[in-house]
Amino acid sequence: MKVFVQIPCLNEEHTLPLVLATIPREIEGVDEVEILVIDDGSTDATLEVARRLGVTHFVHHTRNMGLARSFRDGVDYALRHGADIVVNTDGDNQYPQERIPDLVAPVIAGDADIVIADRQTSTIEHFSPFKKQMQRLGSSVVNAAADTELPDAASGFRAYSRASLLRLNVVTEFSYCMETIIQAGHKRLRIASIPVVTNAKTRESRLFRNIWHHMYKSASAITRSYLMFKPQVVFTTLALVFGLLAAVPFVRFLVLYVTSGGDASGNVQSLIFGTVMVVAALLSVALGVLSDLQRTNRILLEEQLERLKEIQYRA
Numbered sequence: 001m002k003v004f005v006q007i008p009c010l011n012e013e014h015t016l017p018l019v020l021a022t023i024p025r026e027i028e029g030v031d032e033v034e035i036l037v038i039d040d041g042s043t044d045a046t047l048e049v050a051r052r053l054g055v056t057h058f059v060h061h062t063r064n065m066g067l068a069r070s071f072r073d074g075v076d077y078a079l080r081h082g083a084d085i086v087v088n089t090d091g092d093n094q095y096p097q098e099r100i101p102d103l104v105a106p107v108i109a110g111d112a113d114i115v116i117a118d119r120q121t122s123t124i125e126h127f128s129p130f131k132k133q134m135q136r137l138g139s140s141v142v143n144a145a146a147d148t149e150l151p152d153a154a155s156g157f158r159a160y161s162r163a164s165l166l167r168l169n170v171v172t173e174f175s176y177c178m179e180t181i182i183q184a185g186h187k188r189l190r191i192a193s194i195p196v197v198t199n200a201k202t203r204e205s206r207l208f209r210n211i212w213h214h215m216y217k218s219a220s221a222i223t224r225s226y227l228m229f230k231p232q233v234v235f236t237t238l239a240l241v242f243g244l245l246a247a248v249p250f251v252r253f254l255v256l257y258v259t260s261g262g263d264a265s266g267n268v269q270s271l272i273f274g275t276v277m278v279v280a281a282l283l284s285v286a287l288g289v290l291s292d293l294q295r296t297n298r299i300l301l302e303e304q305l306e307r308l309k310e311i312q313y314r315a
Contacts, residue, residue: 001029003104004057004078005087005097006036008070012091013045015202019089020053022097029108030085036078037091038070046091057081067156071176075165079313087159092202095157099196103159112192113164114184116150117157119198126201138218142178145226146185150193153181154218157196164189166309169302172221182225231295235288239281246277 005023009016016037025033036057037050041064050058059073071088078086085104089095095117106112121127121135135154142153154177160168168183170176184191227234249270256267 001084001108002032002034002082003027003030003085003087003100004034004036004081004083005089005100006038006071006074006078007089007091008038008040008067008074009042009046009050009091010040010064011042011044011046013042013049015093016046016049016091017053018093018202019091019097020050020055022093023089024098024100027101027104030104034078034081034083036074038074040064040066040070066173068170068172068176068179072170075160079162079165079309084162085159086162086165089157093199094202096196096199099157099194100159102194103157106192106194107159107161111190113161113189114180114191115159116152116181116191116193117155117196118150118152118193119155119157120195121152124198134215138178138215138222141222142181145222145230146182148181148185148191150181150191152193153178166306166313167302169305172224175217175221178218178221179225182222182229186229227291228295228298231291232288235284235291239284239288242277242281242284246274246281249274249277 007016007019012019020035023033023035027033034057035055036059037046037055038059039047039050039061041061047058047060057077059070059077061070061073065073074088075086085107087100087103089097089100099117103115103117106115122132124132127135135152139150139153143149154175156175156177164184167187167189168180170179172179181191253267253270253274256270
């Protein structure tokens with residue numbers, strides 16, 4: 001049993017030693033613990049610090065590629081080097097690395113495919129009340145989209161089994177956190193959660209400029225993932241809304257036509273508006289059919305990709 005602990009880094013020369021010092025080198029039920037540093041275009045001494053502290057596994061980006069790409073490239077490296085479990089933590093020492101054994105225990109026991117640390121965001125002192133509320137709202141939205149019940153969907157402190165990583169495909173460029181949960185939920189992977197207490201804040205987040213930017217990016221990722229797995233829900237809802245909006249002016253025109261003795265020429269605009277809404281409803285139905293067919297095609301392609309990954313990483 002081999003565990004890879006991957007650490008995405010962007011200019012983390014000051015905090016990386018704290019992270020490396022608290023990663024357990026021995027875990028019950030695990031034969032090897034390897035540490036992988038993903039240098040996402042750092043311009044400071046992050047690489048030199050990592051090498052000096054004994055890290056031998058690296059993925060290097062010549063320029064900043066973002067958290068999602070770093071996660072994906074790290075997973076690819078870990079699987080190619082025989083990882084049975086991949087743990088993701090952060091280079092800013094936000095997460096308590098000493099809890100890694102608790103994080104991987106459900107995976108080792110076969111009780112979970114993915115384990116996500118619950119940061120208990122309502123207790124984090126440097127989170128503003130607004131940010132705490134947005135974290136709860138974001139988790140609720142992700143849970144609704146993924147059919148899960150996770151308290152902290154945005155947490156990046158996670159453990160993934162090898163089998164789950166073969167089935168997951170990260171396509172977003174912002175953050176893998178929301179997307180992988182939605183995919184895992186719809187692929188019926190077992191997801192567990194354990195509560196942790198985060199470390200003191202060391203710096204501002206570099207993933208987003210402000211809370212509004214974070215909300216916009218997260219909403220985009222959630223919407224894209226939801227459309228991938230439940231397009232029929234979205235377009236059926238749109239078709240019903242447009243159909244209702246079409247019925248109202250048509251009924252209004254009919255009532256006016258009857259009450260005016262057959263002369264409703266002054267209300268033709270109701271017919272025009274209703275016709276436009278009918279066309280919109282029909283377009284929604286057509287898009288729903290096409291997107292559902294595309295979803296079926298994507299499922300077949302993902303099954304082929306999973307088989308290719310099995311062959312690639314077995315070699």
